[in-house]
Amino acid sequence: MIPPAPKKSHLKADSNFLGNIQISVCQYFPFIEDIMNGMKWDWIDLLILFSIIITVLVTIVTYEEARWVGHAVAGSFSLILMVIIMTTGGMLTGRLRRRENVRIFPLHRKVSIWFSLYVIGVFFFGLAVTASHGEPVLTSVHGLFGLVVAVLAAAQVISSLIIRNRAPLKGAHRIIGYLLAPFLTLQVIIGVYAAVIGTGREVALLHSLIGGISLLLFAWIIVEIRYPGPKSPDRAAIAGYIAALLNVIGCWIIGGYNYLTVYRGNIRGIILSGPQPWAHEIVMEAKEHIFLFLPVVSIMLALGLYTVTRDRALMEEAQIRKALIVTAGLAFFMVILMFVMGSTISNAALAAQGGEQ
Amino acid sequence: MRPSGVVRFTSYCIAATVTIFLIGLLTIVHEYSGQFRQILVSLTGHHWTTMSILTGLIFIGLIFIFSVASRSERIAEWMKADKPFLWSVLLVIVTFLMTGLNLVVYILHYF
Numbered sequence: 001m002i003p004p005a006p007k008k009s010h011l012k013a014d015s016n017f018l019g020n021i022q023i024s025v026c027q028y029f030p031f032i033e034d035i036m037n038g039m040k041w042d043w044i045d046l047l048i049l050f051s052i053i054i055t056v057l058v059t060i061v062t063y064e065e066a067r068w069v070g071h072a073v074a075g076s077f078s079l080i081l082m083v084i085i086m087t088t089g090g091m092l093t094g095r096l097r098r099r100e101n102v103r104i105f106p107l108h109r110k111v112s113i114w115f116s117l118y119v120i121g122v123f124f125f126g127l128a129v130t131a132s133h134g135e136p137v138l139t140s141v142h143g144l145f146g147l148v149v150a151v152l153a154a155a156q157v158i159s160s161l162i163i164r165n166r167a168p169l170k171g172a173h174r175i176i177g178y179l180l181a182p183f184l185t186l187q188v189i190i191g192v193y194a195a196v197i198g199t200g201r202e203v204a205l206l207h208s209l210i211g212g213i214s215l216l217l218f219a220w221i222i223v224e225i226r227y228p229g230p231k232s233p234d235r236a237a238i239a240g241y242i243a244a245l246l247n248v249i250g251c252w253i254i255g256g257y258n259y260l261t262v263y264r265g266n267i268r269g270i271i272l273s274g275p276q277p278w279a280h281e282i283v284m285e286a287k288e289h290i291f292l293f294l295p296v297v298s299i300m301l302a303l304g305l306y307t308v309t310r311d312r313a314l315m316e317e318a319q320i321r322k323a324l325i326v327t328a329g330l331a332f333f334m335v336i337l338m339f340v341m342g343s344t345i346s347n348a349a350l351a352a353q354g355g356e357q
Numbered sequence: 358m359r360p361s362g363v364v365r366f367t368s369y370c371i372a373a374t375v376t377i378f379l380i381g382l383l384t385i386v387h388e389y390s391g392q393f394r395q396i397l398v399s400l401t402g403h404h405w406t407t408m409s410i411l412t413g414l415i416f417i418g419l420i421f422i423f424s425v426a427s428r429s430e431r432i433a434e435w436m437k438a439d440k441p442f443l444w445s446v447l448l449v450i451v452t453f454l455m456t457g458l459n460l461v462v463y464i465l466h467y468f
Contacts, residue, residue: 289384300373311362323445
């Protein structure tokens with residue numbers, strides 16, 4: 001029987017003491033070697049590093065006044081990683097076009113490992129934040145659901161790092177992966193809901209959730225147009241129609257109703273009498289007008305995608321594809337800007353009420 | 358003549374760019390002109406509601422105008438209707454510009 005070829009490793013048999021310890025440790029714990037072999041820094045590592053730094057900074061800055069914000073930021077970065085995993089997964093299964101000269105599987109694996117570690121980290125971070133405020137842990141729906149998501153993420157990362165022959169687990173890995181996407185989205189929604197429920201801001205919550213869904217739809221459109229497969233124009237167009245509808249009905253009409261009734265009748269006065277009146281005078285006053293750009297951009301995007309579905313040859317035009325990506329990117333940016341401005345206004349209202357956040 | 362897909366696409370992009378420019382400009386004007394603000398309020402009861410309706414009407418109107426105008430090859434050429442990417446970049450620039458200007462106006466107003 002031919003012995004298996006030795007596994008390639010970037011770890012060298014250094015003569016120094018630390019090098020020998022490193023190799024000894026890797027012999028007993030092969031997943032550490034896997035991690036180190038994968039430690040060739042690229043854009044995804046930088047994204048992770050950036051997200052960790054931002055999460056820590058936001059947590060420190062908002063810990064006293066809005067303790068849930070750091071956890072929410074971490075959840076949002078998890079969603080971004082999830083979109084990358086779904087994109088690379090779609091390329092592996094052939095639903096999306098692969099980029100030439102790019103090995104997708106290592107990228108998919110690396111992002112999946114980071115994602116799982118990040119989700120587990122966010123779960124323990126949430127537990128720590130809850131416990132540090134003297135509240136019981138794992139009693140809320142958000143906490144218990146977080147446990148489920150963390151366990152699924154752990155199952156994914158352990159199978160990726162420890163088990164050498166993963167072929168028999170492919171089906172289970174795929175099912176857990178498909179489950180994690182809606183579970184994580186639901187978990188973020190439950191988390192946001194838990195943060196604002198009972199504060200009289202349910203309409204604002206609905207407004208924000210619809211904005212969040214449209215954010216994912218714009219990201220989806222960018223992915224479909226950037227890596228087009230045979231059915232990409234149809235899927236992108238459906239995403240575009242839903243995003244435009246959500247922006248017009250969900251954000252414009254519901255948001256407008258919330259602004260003209262709940263906000264003007266109650267919250268505006270609270271903010272103006274609180275410690276951050278600028279949140280209304282500058283942020284809200286600007287937001288209510290800047291927001292009007294978003295439905296225009298999203299309707300324009302939906303019309304553009306409709307044009308592409310009517311004339312398939314347009315997808316071959318680099319100018320059109322680039323224009324669609326730029327427009328979807330603009331809509332994505334505008335939704336994030338609205339989120340940031342909306343969060344600033346909400347926090348100013350809570351700060352003025354002096355309540356627990 | 359029925360315009361090509363590229364020209365139709367560019368017409369939507371131009372309509373969005375001009376709409377955002379006009380709405381951004383109207384916002385600045387209504388912030389400095391009490392009389393104009395009063396006119397907006399008198400139309401629907403709140404200036405924001407009027408601005409929202411105006412946004413929809415201007416956008417729909419401009420889509421119609423640019424779509425019809427681009428049927429003429431001469432006008433389509435003048436509009437650079439064969440350059441959708443250029444217009445999408447202009448859309449981004451105009452949106453950022455009007456967003457920034459609106460913010461500056463309210464910051465100046467506050468201080």
